[in-house]
Amino acid sequence: MTPTTAPAATVPPGPAEPVDMAAMRADPLAFVTRMNREYGDLTSHVGDGERVYMLHRPDLARHVLKDNVANYTKANTPDDAMLRPLLGNGLLTSDGAEWARQRRLCAPAFRRTAVTTFDGIITEETRALLERWRSAAEPGSALPVEHHLTSLTLAILTRAVLGVDLGAAGEGFGRAVDAANLFMGHYVPDPDPDPQDTALRRRGYVQARSFLQLVARTVIASRRAAGGDAAGRGTLMDTMIGELDDIDLRDQVLTLIMAGHETTAKALTWTLYLLDRHPAEAALLRVELDGVLAGRTPTAADLPALPHCRRAIEEAMRLYPPVWLISRRAARADVLDGYDVPAGALVCVSQWVLHRHPDFWERPDDYVPARFTAPDLPSHLYLPFGGGERTCIGRHFALVEATLVLATLLQSADLALEPGFPVEPEALVTLRPKHGMRMTVTPR
Numbered sequence: 505m506t507p508t509t510a511p512a513a514t515v516p517p518g519p520a521e522p523v524d525m526a527a528m529r530a531d532p533l534a535f536v537t538r539m540n541r542e543y544g545d546l547t548s549h550v551g552d553g554e555r556v557y558m559l560h561r562p563d564l565a566r567h568v569l570k571d572n573v574a575n576y577t578k579a580n581t582p583d584d585a586m587l588r589p590l591l592g593n594g595l596l597t598s599d600g601a602e603w604a605r606q607r608r609l610c611a612p613a614f615r616r617t618a619v620t621t622f623d624g625i626i627t628e629e630t631r632a633l634l635e636r637w638r639s640a641a642e643p644g645s646a647l648p649v650e651h652h653l654t655s656l657t658l659a660i661l662t663r664a665v666l667g668v669d670l671g672a673a674g675e676g677f678g679r680a681v682d683a684a685n686l687f688m689g690h691y692v693p694d695p696d697p698d699p700q701d702t703a704l705r706r707r708g709y710v711q712a713r714s715f716l717q718l719v720a721r722t723v724i725a726s727r728r729a730a731g732g733d734a735a736g737r738g739t740l741m742d743t744m745i746g747e748l749d750d751i752d753l754r755d756q757v758l759t760l761i762m763a764g765h766e767t768t769a770k771a772l773t774w775t776l777y778l779l780d781r782h783p784a785e786a787a788l789l790r791v792e793l794d795g796v797l798a799g800r801t802p803t804a805a806d807l808p809a810l811p812h813c814r815r816a817i818e819e820a821m822r823l824y825p826p827v828w829l830i831s832r833r834a835a836r837a838d839v840l841d842g843y844d845v846p847a848g849a850l851v852c853v854s855q856w857v858l859h860r861h862p863d864f865w866e867r868p869d870d871y872v873p874a875r876f877t878a879p880d881l882p883s884h885l886y887l888p889f890g891g892g893e894r895t896c897i898g899r900h901f902a903l904v905e906a907t908l909v910l911a912t913l914l915q916s917a918d919l920a921l922e923p924g925f926p927v928e929p930e931a932l933v934t935l936r937p938k939h940g941m942r943m944t945v946t947p948r
């Protein structure tokens with residue numbers, strides 16, 4: 505059997521005793537931060553019966569994600585165990601030659617130039633949300649903005665990437681995605697400390713999974729029925745229908761939906777929150793919007809003229825990275841900073857730690873969008889979209905989408921956190937505000 509623990513002398517610093525995993529899961533962000541602050545940039549601890557290696561320095565992250573990528577796999581990581589039952593063998597979960605084939609297939613649809621053509625869909629859906637806010641909300645009443653942004657990014661993703669308008673089904677879909685995330689976010693390997701609670705969530709998850717799979721099948725059937733009509737011709741969906749069998753197609757559609765909307769919604773939610781807390785930044789942004797757009801709907805062509813919008817989002821993703829942890833397994837033994845990393849070892853990089861590391865950032869905990877004015881960052885320090893060849897395929901799409909949504913919302917409305925509303929980050933599959941984000945929306 506492959507050993508998963510190295511000889512004592514070559515184990516990186518960390519707690520001597522196995523970690524209390526229940527306490528760790530109660531506050532994973534405090535745990536990863538403490539590991540770095542107490543034990544340094546390469547740490548190890550024993551949790552869930554195995555030694556876990558954590559890398560808290562950009563060059564170490566780069567080694568695993570890029571320079572020695574051939575030695576690090578997603579197979580059998582906790583993320584894999586959590587995601588595979590729902591997403592099967594899609595682009596997020598596959599590995600090796602199968603992954604490379606899928607990535608080649610999907611890549612053209614996500615090129616920087618390709619995603620700018622979605623600008624009309626993005627702003628149309630955002631204006632529809634503004635309209636719903638206008639007609640539904642009593643003036644001054646707070647709305648669950650996080651929830652609405654998740655529905656918005658889902659509608660944009662399915663229309664833009666999959667060529668299908670979910671319409672009213674989008675709401676139910678949003679709830680099913682929430683139930684699936686709740687189960688996966690609290691995923692605990694055996695033995696389960698609270699089987700009853702898990703059983704409840706599992707039931708919700710199984711129902712949600714059936715529903716999500718039904719929606720994926722409906723999306724596929726509706727694109728097939730359209731038979732490559734003008735609106736959908738040449739889209740990623742049509743390419744995939746031509747190349748993949750039914751199961752692979754379903755996995756890929758679910759993967760793109762699950763990977764491609766909640767993350768962007770979280771980035772937007774945290775941006776709106778931070779702008780509310782930093783009125784001077786919000787004011788800068790409004791001057792930019794009014795000057796560049798003068799009230800008209802933004803297009804992709806406006807993006808280069810909206811740097812404040814873009815930086816507001818980039819800095820929000822630094823402080824609150826929607827994906828806060830990346831994990832891999834070493835295929836073969838490796839050496840990091842002189843320490844042995846045995847074959848089979850679980851190796852993690854946390855964006856939460858890297859993005860707030862005091863050795864690499866000035867005022868690491870402050871919201872300072874201007875730091876992205878001429879970013880000359882060390883490679884693999886800022887990893888909202890991951891790094892190396894497994895970097896997020898949707899990153900250009902996400903940035904175009906988030907910038908246009910933010911511009912469209914803020915040119916027409918002022919959003920303010922409900923007074924006294926508690927905001928704290930919770931690290932589930934994504935980094936979300938634990939209690940949601942209730943904000944009042946006032947037309948400008």
Ligand code: HEM
Nearest residue numbers: 595596763764767768771826827889890894896897898902
């Ligand atoms: C702000 C929004 C987003 C964030 C923060 C984000 C973050 C990430 C990260 C960190 C990874 C790498 C995970 C790893 O290395 O283990 C990733 C991969 C991925 N993302 Fe995103 N993502 C976002 C938006 C999107 C969108 C819009 C899509 C699709 C439309 C998408 C689809 C994917 C896929 C398919 C992968 C797997 C790529 C591969 O392994 O080849 N993401 N994302």
